[in-house]
Amino acid sequence: MHTMNKLRASIAGASALVALGAAGAAVAQDVTLEYWVYSDFAQGDALALQQEFIKEFTEQHPGVTINITGKGDDDLTAGQVAGAASGDLPDVFMNAQSVGAQLVEVGALSNLYDQWMAMPQEFRDQFDESALAGCMPKPDELYCLPYTGFGSLLFRNLTVLEKAGIDTSTPPATWDDWFAQMQQVKDAGMYAIPDETLVFNSIAEIYATSGDSSTWGFNWEDRTTRIDPEIMTRVLQKFVDMAPLNSGTSRNDQATKDLFISDQLAFHTVGPWVNPTYEEAAQNSGLKYDFVLIPGDEAGKTGGIRSYEMIGVAPGENQQIAFEFAAFITEKAQMARWATLLARYNANAAAMADPEVAALPLIKVSVDAARGAMDVAAPYFVDSVPSCYNSVVIDYASATADGEYTPEEGAKEMIAELNDCLAE
Amino acid sequence: MSFRRYLPHYLMIAPFMILFAAFFLYPILSGFYYSFHDWNGVQTPEYIGLGNYEKVLGSRDFSRAMTNLLWYIALTVPLGILAALGLALLVDSFTGRWANFFRNAFFLPVVLPAFLAATIWRWIYAPNFGLLNVVLGWLGMPSVNFLNDTGTMLYALIAVDIWVSAGFNMVIILAGLKNIPSELYEAARLDGANKWQQIVHITLPMLGPVLFFVFTYGLISAMQVFDKPWLLTGSSFASYGGRRNALLFPVMDMMGRAFGGVKFGEAAAYGFLLTVAIVAVTAVMFGLRTWRERR
Numbered sequence: 001m002h003t004m005n006k007l008r009a010s011i012a013g014a015s016a017l018v019a020l021g022a023a024g025a026a027v028a029q030d031v032t033l034e035y036w037v038y039s040d041f042a043q044g045d046a047l048a049l050q051q052e053f054i055k056e057f058t059e060q061h062p063g064v065t066i067n068i069t070g071k072g073d074d075d076l077t078a079g080q081v082a083g084a085a086s087g088d089l090p091d092v093f094m095n096a097q098s099v100g101a102q103l104v105e106v107g108a109l110s111n112l113y114d115q116w117m118a119m120p121q122e123f124r125d126q127f128d129e130s131a132l133a134g135c136m137p138k139p140d141e142l143y144c145l146p147y148t149g150f151g152s153l154l155f156r157n158l159t160v161l162e163k164a165g166i167d168t169s170t171p172p173a174t175w176d177d178w179f180a181q182m183q184q185v186k187d188a189g190m191y192a193i194p195d196e197t198l199v200f201n202s203i204a205e206i207y208a209t210s211g212d213s214s215t216w217g218f219n220w221e222d223r224t225t226r227i228d229p230e231i232m233t234r235v236l237q238k239f240v241d242m243a244p245l246n247s248g249t250s251r252n253d254q255a256t257k258d259l260f261i262s263d264q265l266a267f268h269t270v271g272p273w274v275n276p277t278y279e280e281a282a283q284n285s286g287l288k289y290d291f292v293l294i295p296g297d298e299a300g301k302t303g304g305i306r307s308y309e310m311i312g313v314a315p316g317e318n319q320q321i322a323f324e325f326a327a328f329i330t331e332k333a334q335m336a337r338w339a340t341l342l343a344r345y346n347a348n349a350a351a352m353a354d355p356e357v358a359a360l361p362l363i364k365v366s367v368d369a370a371r372g373a374m375d376v377a378a379p380y381f382v383d384s385v386p387s388c389y390n391s392v393v394i395d396y397a398s399a400t401a402d403g404e405y406t407p408e409e410g411a412k413e414m415i416a417e418l419n420d421c422l423a424e
Numbered sequence: 425m426s427f428r429r430y431l432p433h434y435l436m437i438a439p440f441m442i443l444f445a446a447f448f449l450y451p452i453l454s455g456f457y458y459s460f461h462d463w464n465g466v467q468t469p470e471y472i473g474l475g476n477y478e479k480v481l482g483s484r485d486f487s488r489a490m491t492n493l494l495w496y497i498a499l500t501v502p503l504g505i506l507a508a509l510g511l512a513l514l515v516d517s518f519t520g521r522w523a524n525f526f527r528n529a530f531f532l533p534v535v536l537p538a539f540l541a542a543t544i545w546r547w548i549y550a551p552n553f554g555l556l557n558v559v560l561g562w563l564g565m566p567s568v569n570f571l572n573d574t575g576t577m578l579y580a581l582i583a584v585d586i587w588v589s590a591g592f593n594m595v596i597i598l599a600g601l602k603n604i605p606s607e608l609y610e611a612a613r614l615d616g617a618n619k620w621q622q623i624v625h626i627t628l629p630m631l632g633p634v635l636f637f638v639f640t641y642g643l644i645s646a647m648q649v650f651d652k653p654w655l656l657t658g659s660s661f662a663s664y665g666g667r668r669n670a671l672l673f674p675v676m677d678m679m680g681r682a683f684g685g686v687k688f689g690e691a692a693a694y695g696f697l698l699t700v701a702i703v704a705v706t707a708v709m710f711g712l713r714t715w716r717e718r719r
Contacts, residue, residue: 026711038611074661085465085688094438098662102686104464152513191552248551252658256548264553328559387680389665393684398572398667 002272003286031321032065035094036058036079042070049341051092057328064321080312084108091322094147097134097170097310100381104143110315113142115323127333130375131308131347137381144381145312145330146347148338150271151369152205152304154178154295155278158288160266164188171292173299175209175238180269182245191247191259197239198250199400200390201305201376204275205251205269207235208374209296209303213284217378218385218422225389225418229411234297236400236407247378261287267305269294272344290364293369302372308347339363345370429650438475441516452699459693460551464686471477476693485665486694490672492578495672496649500582501642505635507586508593513623515594516601531591542655545584577670579659580651589645593638600634601627640709647702674698 047068054066069090071079076095083089084106095103103109113136118122131146159169164185172178182192196202197370207216207227224408248258251270258267259265261281268274272291281287313319313327328334335348339357342391347368352367377385392414400410427434459467459476477678480486515526533541548555549570557567570580608626617625628635653673657666660682665672674694682691 074683077661081683081686082467097475102684104466105686164514195572198667247553248567248572250658253546253550255547255554259553332458385662387663387665387684389659391665394663395668 002084008347020322021282027384029063030063031091033092033318033322034077034090036069036090037070038076038094039070039072040068041094041412042068043059045341045351049362052335053329061321061324064325066239066325069347080108081106081339083314087337089316091314091316091318092326093312093314094309095312097144097146097308097380098349098377098385100135100143100310100312101384103312104416106382108314109143109312110319110323112326113322114138114259116142116145119327123331124325126350127330128347128349128352128370130306134375134378134380135310138275140383141280141381145326146308147311147330148342148346149306149308150273151366151371151373152269152271152294152346153291153365154293154304154367155270155274155275155291157260157262157263157268158290159263160188160190160299161187163194163263164190164266168290174295175303178181178295179238179241182267186245190263191244193242193247193269194249194253194256194265194375195246195270195401196242196251196400197394197401199252202237202251202269202395203235203397204305204374204376205294205303206238207231207303209238209294209301210234210376213375213378214333216374216409218382220379220382223419223422225422227411227415227416227418230386232411233407236397236405236410239397239401240407243285260264260289261275261285263287270365275362277299291365293365294371296372302369304369304373305376306370306373311389313407357403386421386424388424389418392417392421396397425445440485455692455695455699459696461689462687463692465682465688466467468661469689472689476690477697480691480694485669485672485677486674488665488669489672489677491645492669492671493649493673495578496644499578499645501639502584503582503587503647504589504642505638507590508597508638509631509635510588511594512597512601513627515598520529527595530594533588534591536588538651539655541584541588545580546656554712572667572668574668577657577666581656581671582653584656585646585649586657589642593642593645596638597631597634600631600681604630636709640706643705644702647698647705648675649673652678660665 001060010066016181021243035054037050039048047070052067054068058064058066073096076093080089080095080103081091084103085164086147089108102110127146128149132142135144135146136142154171156168156171161168161181165188166181166182167182185192194207204216211231215226215231217226218224219226247256247259249259251268254318256265256268257274257277260268261278275291279285279288282289282321295301296303311330313322313326331349332348332350332354334360335346335351336354336357337394338344339351339354340360344361344363345352345363352363357363358367396405396410396414398415404410405413458469460471460473462472462475463469472496478628511526511530515523518526549557551557551569551572552567554570556570557718560566560568568576570576577583604627608630609622612626614623649674653671654664654676657664657671659676664676664680664684675698678691678694678698681687681694
């Protein structure tokens with residue numbers, strides 16, 4: 001079975017390379033591509049591997065030079081929007097799918113559909129279906145190639161749990177099990193969880209324990225929220241219940257990581273990017289931790305969100321060769337190396353199924369987490385989400401947790417205000 | 425004839441004027457032009473008259489940002505100057521190595537990158553175990569969520585702002601203090617004036633022009649506040665201003681409209697309104713000063 005998969009993937013990879021090589025041969029003149037990546041992909045080992053990809057591609061495409069530049073999240077968006085305005089866009093770039101609509105609106109992203117369809121079927125079949133669907137607002141529009149991604153995980157501090165008398169050999173199977181453990185941790189004098197109401201993504205992670213993608217995100221046709229009032233009521237009740245157990249810090253605060261590392265915090269729901277920090281702490285200071293799926297309301301259901309970073313290609317005279325480079329770096333062989341180096345999940349399902357990659361514990365659990373998780377702000381590439389949207393969700397979640405509203409009132413008011421925000 | 429005569433002068437100021445025109449005048453004028461257009465930064469701007477101004481002035485976020493700004497200015501500018509004046513007087517009372525030490529120590533936050541300052545303060549403000557809450561705990565007081573409680577967020581920002589800006593203002597005020605002739609203090613001492621009377625009757629009047637500069641500069645900076653609230657609230661283009669927009673300020677709102685919502689026409693209108701407000705406040709300040717000098 002593995003041999004067949006390997007063979008199929010190798011054929012797909014080879015076909016893709018042949019297709020890319022054939023198209024690349026058409027590039028005779030000197031071309032310089034500007035390639036913008038997230039800043040953490042432009043340093044250390046990640047940069048070295050990116051440079052290796054660039055070297056391999058440019059060797060196959062004489063005359064092509066690729067300049068890689070790292071930028072922070074907001075700088076990527078601001079630079080791409082400003083670049084579209086000034087006609088000085090990077091040729092290939094990363095960003096989050098969630099800002100795709102803005103980039104389409106300003107003309108920073110090419111519709112890659114025709115080029116995509118011209119690629120061999122084996123190449124197209126490599127990608128995770130839901131990640132790819134995120135790039136396609138319409139059947140004949142494809143604005144990105146999905147790249148890295150995440151499904152949120154539940155990081156557990158095993159020392160804290162053991163001190164609280166919790167058996168850590170099996171992770172909590174349902175929300176009720178998990179909440180009971182949180183209370184045990186608090187009773188033992190430690191913090192159970194960060195304040196999940198402070199950040200939009202952590203609210204979404206807890207919402208996903210009860211809801212799913214069909215009740216989250218936007219109905220762009222009538223500009224209303226998809227949030228279900230009943231589910232949100234249940235979720236707000238969870239925030240109320242968790243309020244006395246939390247550390248008061250947000251999921252993203254450095255202070256939260258420090259509490260976890262110093263054995264004062266039991267659970268941290270977050271993406272896999274914190275793992276290098278925790279891994280280092282495990283080596284240096286004996287942190288005992290693991291990562292499991294976020295439990296949902298019923299056994300078998302998982303919470304958490306999933307989201308993908310994308311590779312976009314700008315319109316312009318370098319568009320064809322830029323697409324070829326984008327296809328090259330998102331192809332299985334590169335994505336498998338990328339995943340192995342960073343131990344990070346990505347949108348190339350074939351790479352994730354590679355036995356060497358799938359054997360990595362973080363990847364293994366991330367694949368399951370992404371499968372059961374909720375899309376954080378879908379559908380993408382349709383319209384830009386007004387900034388008031390996230391603020392309203394955060395405001396009502398935290399105000400309800402503080403007791404300013406009952407969960408029913410909070411859910412009702414939140415949804416009404418979200419609809420106003422989207423309508424405006 | 426006179427043009428030829430002053431040609432070298434014109435040539436000498438030309439580099440400045442060219443840069444001023446390219447990087448200051450042109451952006452302001454083009455911003456003014458785009459403020460009357462529906463424009464996403466790329467497509468052809470569509471003229472919509474005062475539509476953008478109506479949208480900005482009628483939005484809830486604008487009212488919230490302006491209310492926050494007024495409170496912020498009313499507190500941070502005078503408190504900042506008082507802190508800087510206090511520090512300057514303190515440092516001025518030392519000589520030699522200690523004077524240098526304190527001057528450098530108080531100036532250090534000015535050179536600290538904003539993200540680093542914000543990270544430090546996010547730690548200090550952390551609920552339950554942050555430095556400030558640990559101290560409150562020793563005093564038997566409950567933990568305060570400084571950066572998420574809407575009742576404390578503005579004051580938390582002001583404290584950071586004063587911490588950062590006091591060093592800069594202190595250096596300017598200190599330079600002003602050094603310029604006050606020592607004979608004035610000697611004469612006052614001979615007349616029996618105590619330290620407080622010397623400060624009130626000599627130091628403050630002699631520091632008038634310096635304090636005017638510090639006040640005006642502080643006012644203009646405060647009107648453009650952006651990086652500290654942005655970083656303290658962990659803002660991004662998708663979500664900014666902190667809980668219930670308690671730390672939403674005009675420049676943040678403008679940036680969000682431009683890069684989060686790709687509404688550059690609206691952002692240009694916002695920017696122009698802000699520019700007019702800053703110019704007006706500065707003009708009033710200078711007008712008041714001139715009027716006072718003439719009296």
